[in-house]
Amino acid sequence: MEKRETEVFDVAVIGGGAAGLFAGCFLKKAGASFVILERTDEAGKKLLLTGHGRCNITNRKAAEDPRRYYREAGSFIYRALSRFTPEDTIRFIEDELHVPLKEEEDGRMFPVSDSSRTIRDALVAYIGSENILTGFDCTDIDEGFTVTSAGGRSIRCKKLIIAAGGRSYPGTGSDGSSYQLAKKQGHTVTPLFPALTSVTVSEEDRELTSSLSGVSVNAGASLYVDSKKKAGGTGDVLFTHKGLSGPVIYELSREIPRDVVSRDGWIELDFTPGRTDEEVDAELLESMKAHTDSKLTTLASQYVPSSVASALGKRAGVTDIYAGRCDRRSRKELIRALKHLGLKIAEPPPFETAYVTRGGVALRELRRKSMESKIAGGLYLIGEYIDVDGASGGYNLQACISEAFIAVDDIMS
Numbered sequence: 001m002e003k004r005e006t007e008v009f010d011v012a013v014i015g016g017g018a019a020g021l022f023a024g025c026f027l028k029k030a031g032a033s034f035v036i037l038e039r040t041d042e043a044g045k046k047l048l049l050t051g052h053g054r055c056n057i058t059n060r061k062a063a064e065d066p067r068r069y070y071r072e073a074g075s076f077i078y079r080a081l082s083r084f085t086p087e088d089t090i091r092f093i094e095d096e097l098h099v100p101l102k103e104e105e106d107g108r109m110f111p112v113s114d115s116s117r118t119i120r121d122a123l124v125a126y127i128g129s130e131n132i133l134t135g136f137d138c139t140d141i142d143e144g145f146t147v148t149s150a151g152g153r154s155i156r157c158k159k160l161i162i163a164a165g166g167r168s169y170p171g172t173g174s175d176g177s178s179y180q181l182a183k184k185q186g187h188t189v190t191p192l193f194p195a196l197t198s199v200t201v202s203e204e205d206r207e208l209t210s211s212l213s214g215v216s217v218n219a220g221a222s223l224y225v226d227s228k229k230k231a232g233g234t235g236d237v238l239f240t241h242k243g244l245s246g247p248v249i250y251e252l253s254r255e256i257p258r259d260v261v262s263r264d265g266w267i268e269l270d271f272t273p274g275r276t277d278e279e280v281d282a283e284l285l286e287s288m289k290a291h292t293d294s295k296l297t298t299l300a301s302q303y304v305p306s307s308v309a310s311a312l313g314k315r316a317g318v319t320d321i322y323a324g325r326c327d328r329r330s331r332k333e334l335i336r337a338l339k340h341l342g343l344k345i346a347e348p349p350p351f352e353t354a355y356v357t358r359g360g361v362a363l364r365e366l367r368r369k370s371m372e373s374k375i376a377g378g379l380y381l382i383g384e385y386i387d388v389d390g391a392s393g394g395y396n397l398q399a400c401i402s403e404a405f406i407a408v409d410d411i412m413s
């Protein structure tokens with residue numbers, strides 16, 4: 001795009017990520033004079049990484065149960081999701097962007113091309129690259145609005161949308177530094193936490209997780225801090241060289257406090273979720289009676305893959321014990337490993353690997369029907385920049401899209 005530093009627009013959008021690009025599409029459709037200001041050399045860098053490069057653009061279930069998928073932000077985001085639903089997103093992408101989508105398990109929607117580039121490029125083409133000013137790092141906003149870049153360039157606009165992203169994956173351009181823009185407008189930024197990320201466990205526990213690296217099991221996972229359960233869920237848990245990953249661990253990660261190292265924080269895995277210790281104990285006792293010549297670890301593999309059973313047997317100190325010679329203590333140790341495997345959290349998860357940021361501009365300072373600031377009229381805040389983080393599965397992009405829609409709709413009305 002050509003130099004347009006003194007130009008005046010109806011609307012400027014700070015940030016050319018998913019939220020900013022969709023806002024650009026809706027502005028374009030409405031015939032507005034607008035510009036997207038992007039600090040990096042390319043719009044939609046994070047979008048290209050989404051869904052392992054395939055872009056899980058939305059989820060058909062997103063508007064069904066916002067409290068489940070957006071937790072504390074559920075009641076806030078509900079308004080946006082019901083105004084511009086996942087079905088509206090699908091229609092817009094297929095009919096306006098001409099990108100066919102397909103549905104996979106759990107309502108997840110992807111482009112048929114299996115490439116996030118298709119979506120990013122279609123967004124940019126729809127908006128028109130002449131309306132996207134890259135290399136424009138907004139450092140200041142003055143009344144009215146005048147937006148100034150690090151290089152001293154400025155543009156003026158009547159309405160301003162900030163869609164500058166959170167703090168996670170800073171290499172994509174959103175590193176948290178832009179929260180100062182909202183703060184300068186009088187907004188509060190709630191504490192930021194990495195969310196949807198894997199967890200590194202203590203060196204001692206890494207021996208177990210690395211021996212099982214790449215193995216995925218269905219398990220209950222609970223987060224404990226100072227002996228209090230903070231969160232829990234059931235789903236696939238993936239063992240890694242450094243600790244634990246997988247959907248259920250991702251969901252827990254947002255609850256890990258930054259000072260977890262100075263506190264006692266651990267993740268407890270339950271490989272027989274839905275059954276009590278007593279039930280599993282009785283079952284195991286039964287199999288021990290029936291198979292006296294079997295090793296305890298062999299019997300444990302009725303619950304978990306045999307590699308996990310042997311790792312748990314090692315942890316319980318029952319590797320070489322046969323059912324016929326097993327005492328009560330050994331059986332209890334095995335049950336403990338099967339149902340209460342505690343793995344100490346070694347460090348707070350880093351923002352560098354978190355898919356999203358929990359926290360951001362405080363929701364109480366925004367109008368939920370339009371995303372307009374209650375503090376600065378004419379200013380709209382959308383996307384990961386605000387205190388909304390969704391579950392994994394297309395929920396985060398859908399939130400960005402719905403928010404972008406209601407903001408633009410309000411601006412143009």
Ligand SMILES: Cc1cc2nc3c(=O)[nH]c(=O)nc-3n(C[C@H](O)[C@H](O)[C@H](O)COP(=O)(O)OP(=O)(O)OC[C@H]3O[C@@H](n4cnc5c(N)ncnc54)[C@H](O)[C@@H]3O)c2cc1C
Nearest residue numbers: 015017018019039050051056138165173383384394396397
């Ligand atoms: C690896 C990965 C995979 C993911 N997969 C999925 C998925 O499949 N489905 C899903 O729903 N969600 C997914 N997410 C989450 C989703 O990508 C984000 O929630 C979403 O992209 C946030 O969009 P945003 O526009 O709010 O912020 P961002 O995409 O972070 O965009 C913000 C933009 O603002 C720019 N910017 C920041 N400050 C300034 C400034 N001062 N001046 C100018 N420009 C600025 C940044 O450079 C950036 O381009 C994934 C995230 C990651 C990291």
